[in-house]
Amino acid sequence: MPPTVAVTHYPEGAGHATRMAAIAKAIEANGGTVRMAGGGAGTEFVALDYRAWLSATDPDALVTDDMFAAIAASRCDVPLYVLKHDMPGLYDDLAERTGARFHTRFQLSSASEFFYPVVWPESSADPDRATRVPPVALDGQAPVEDGPDVVVVPSHYSSLSRIAEHLDRQGYDVLDVADDDWEAVPSLLPYIRAADVVVCSGYSTIMDAAVAGTPCVVHPATDEQDAVADWLERFEVTGFTVAPDPIDVLDAVAAPPPAPNFRNGATVIARRVLTDRPRP
Template sequence: MDRTVAVAHYPEGAGHATRMLGVAQALEDAGVEVVLAGGGPGSRFIECNGYEVFRAAPVDYIGDYQEGSLGRVLTKSLPYSAKRVVDLVGWLRREEPAALVTDDMFGAMAASLTGTPVYVVTHNAASYYDAAVEQVFTWLLNRYQLSVAESFLYPAVWPPDEGDPPGVEHVPPIALDPTDSSGPDVDVGVLVVPSVYSTNFDVLAETLRTEGRDVTLVGTDAWEAVPALLPWIRAADVVVCSGYSTVMEAAVGGTPCVVYPFTDEQHGVTRVLERRGVRGFQVEHSIAHVARAVRHPPDSPSHDNGVDRVADHVVDRLA
């Protein structure tokens, strides 16, 4: 068996990169060589962990659509999407891996064009969205991924749900958890983790401080980039976040989490959390309500890390 597996992350935000790096490290632990591709802001976290990463052309559909317009999607996102597929096709042809593991729809397209077996690892679902154009696009995307993938692995902090795409295989939440990453040497207190699309998290952090809480705000000038956020999440009393990657990390880290959503996808995820009553998570929609939830946080979650499940699934099928 060829023991090289390609791992590619979607280029929006850092969460895609960190969780796919977690999968890559689990594959390495299983005796597999990995090559990495990505692009966008998340790739610097991969490089921070000492890996080389091929940077394909980045895209930002969420930013272009939700902060811009459909016209901007047509004139910017779509042309860059074609360039990204071309870049990834060239990369796969150069590397000739036994398989590709990815949360990137363009990676799946590139794999189908090169005849590379592909394993999709993502939680995206049409049910998360309210806008018809987003629902239709995501439904078509899920159908395509299911049609080309050897497996569609669905990392979730909830049990199988009616809103999940039909045909996916549930795995536990996945998080980057390097064994050689040291924890913080300060009192973390409340760990506040904005996503790329969050707003006013500095105001939120200051509000919590005025209530006498120790607050660590990720991404400020005072924050130094770390190879993995999970040790900080484990050390925190409570996590406040918007993105699903941090939700999964809180689930794996066993830390109560208050989710403050902004994008359509984030709101969709929180609807599932509330509908299924997932332990360890509370959803709020204003700074005042987040501050109140931090004063009375939910119980701690308890989940296995799904990276080994993903790695074992891929390695077993390659063998």
């Protein structure tokens, strides 16, 4: 009998849902059975009460990017696999670093394996016992014909609509996924792949751009996004330009960076989880 793997996502922003849906899809493609749950902005694409749900589902393993699901797994004695990119070493601010250290230490100590999906090279800030994997994106949808010049993707905490309007006035064909006329889709990857450049704030879209091979302009809006942007600049990661101010975004779109080139980490994670086969 194929193993049953529970997959859950953090209830903040649809990007958390799509990255975990990518892993769920890869698990199914490699012979596993998936039970998926989550909340927040991703609920449209995916169900929730983690301890009761895990007890009822009785999975062979849980893969999650949600700290609360990780706690529930430890209490239900379900083998845990964690996906997390915001390590303590990313942060200069002491409070942010302390919070990230707490989350990371708990999940490192509880997880059978801790997956670290990154676009920057290995460094001394990588936590011990974390497994580096390529960026994770939900792939496999039909390609988009006649794609836009620019895809603009705000995060849960950012607004990029004024930037999208400026780009539109400059003559670009712009897809702003925050526009009222935009109908949400399970994955933005086909649209990002079809575009010349993507403008975003959050790490999920950064991973999408990396897998799609589309140049990416990063306009950070939170401490975590600033930390990610700092690391992109520090390591001069090919395919990404950091634009702190709106005018910088417009300049970067006019002269985007070279295309990134990354494979998708979803299959790497799926095969590792299924190979472990934590329970007979």
